[in-house]
Amino acid sequence: MKQAGAPSVFESPLVFLLKTLFAPVVASGIFLASLRFEGYPLEGVNILMFFLVFIIVSHTFKVTRLNDRLTARSFFETAFDTLARWIFTLAVVALLTYIAGIEDFLDEPGFLAWAAATPLILLFGQFAVGPMVSSYVRRQGSHRKAVIVGVTEMGVKLAEAIQGHTFLRTDVLGFFEDRPADRTADPRDLPVLGRTADLPEFVRNHGVHAVYITLPIARQPRILELLDGLKDSTVSVYFVPDLFMTDLLQARWDTLAGIPVMAVCESPFIGIRGLSKRLMDIVGAAVALVLLAPVMLLIALAVRLSSPGPVLFKQRRYGEDGEEIFVYKFRTMTVCEDGGTVTQAKHGDARVTPLGAILRRTSLDELPQFLNVLQGTMSLVGPRPHAVAHNELYRGLIKGYMVRHKVKPGITGWAQVNGLRGETETVEKMAARISYDLEYLRNWSLWLDLWILLKTVGVVLKQKNAY
Structure with missing residues (x-):
């Protein structure tokens, strides 16, 4: 079972080492140079701090994102993430x-320079190292041939991912599919090479290294038949379950007391x-709260x-794990509804006070x-909480x-x-x-939270759809 942070069988050792060691080596190296520059001896607790910085950055930047092409979006995403x-x-x-006990170092110019320069160097390095590695990989040429069984949405996504990832050094030759074209996804620019029964012979004649099966689980008998046909070859076979038609969250493989399990629906906020x-x-x-207190x-x-009534209105909502x-x-409003029936505010709603409208x-x-966020019942960013009555209706x-x-509901959301x-007003x-x-839950990252917070300011200033 592949553990998190382990090298992928699809990447070269060079790419894996650069991804995992680039950030900790750069950060800890500059930290050590800063200590030396400020006259701190390289011994005892100072050396311990060097190793701790290496470990911390290794964990925080577990896999450095190496970009083999620069776009405005990729730069913005990488900058926020870094x-x-x-x-x-x-x-x-x-x-x-x-x-x-070396807190005096925090006030030294060397520490401030390390704190300010390191993220810039890491960001520059991710865009400088990526193209160099990509160029090296291209010179080596593609040494793996792959085919995909099943012209499914997942199969097409997989083909695009492999073709768009230079570091994988893999060419997708095409698809194998038994169904007629009107019952499959669009294979884009890749050919359909034949039926699944033709696959074993094609693998032998064309030196195929990898077969990716993206058939739905419902077609299990056909999958077993296909695997039997491939036993007389040395091809690597990967099963890519077409489970993503369901609401998968943070899907990943793990082990439980040595038993392999697949997380199908899990909170993204696990561990660090x-x-x-x-x-x-x-x-x-x-x-x-400090800045907005006045x-x-x-407002209070x-x-x-x-208008008569309490300053604060509190309403029951569903929080994390469905807890109220x-x-x-x-x-x-002039009312404080929190019962079995809650009517959503509409444009021109008579219940909304003049001040409330603003x-x-x-x-x-x-x-x-x-x-609520300080209490731990909400987050700055997350799915907006709905009234309990609305949850019971829409679930x-x-x-x-x-x-x-x-996850916890948020003040703002994607x-x-x-x-x-x-x-x-409609389902x-x-x-x-x-x-x-x-x-949002499938693709969560800290940079995404920061991006949502920034976009929220613009959305509020436009003042649309809030009644």
Whole structure:
């Protein structure tokens, strides 16, 4: 069973070493040079800190993203990812430096230079090293031939991934499929080389190194027949289960007491990822509350004076793992509904107060939810929480609806910055929102959270769809 961080059988040892050692070697090397520059002797606790920096960066930058081509999107994504990981690294290193008794080093120009220069060097290196490795791999030529069994959506995605990844040094020759073309996906520019019965002979005659089976599990008898036909060859066979038609979250292989298991639906916030997300939530919410305290006090006073009722409105919502939580908002209506039936606010809703209309349009009514974030019941970014009554309604209408509750709800989310903010008056609109929520969970990273927070500012300024 391949463990996380182990070299892939599809990559050369050179690529694997560069991906895993580039960041820790650069960061720890500059750290050591900074210590020496400031006159700290390379002995005792200082050498220990050098090794600790190497270990911390190795874990934080477990696999460095080597880019073999530069685009505006790839640069922006890589920059955010690098910065988020580096901020976490700095926090841990600063804490360990204090514990080690050399906290004076934190005020030295050498440390400040290390903290500022290292992420820039890492970012530059990822775009400089990638093309060099890519050029080296191209000069070596493609030495593996592969075919894919099954013109499925997953098969087409796999072919595009292999062809777009220079480091793999693999050519996809084409597909094998038994079904007629009108029942399969579009194979794009690759040919359909024959039926699955023709595969064993094709493998022998064309020196194929790898066969990827992307047939649905429902076609198991045909898969077993195909495997029997390939036994008389030395070809490597990989099964790529077409499970991604379901709501997979963070799918991965793991072991449980030595028994292989496949995670089909799991929270993305496991281990260090959960810790880094929680750290960002605490720091972000605390800073926001300090900076926005005067604004929140003025809003509270305005709500209190503008209409009868409490300043804060709390409503039951579903939190992580479907647990009920209370979400706080500034009251924007003349009612405080929290029963078995909750009517969504609509454009021109008579229940919304004049002040409430302004607060809802600018999302200022959501500010008390920073308290939820500090409590640990919400996150800065995540699927938006819905009223319990709405959850009970839509969980029976939308497939995979409750999967979004594998994580804490957020003040803002991927659906909201993609235009699905405010009223969802149709099941189709709610289903679209859920689709974005699940996409967020599948592709989560710290840079994505930071990107969503930045986009949220623009969305709020446009003041659309919030009633």
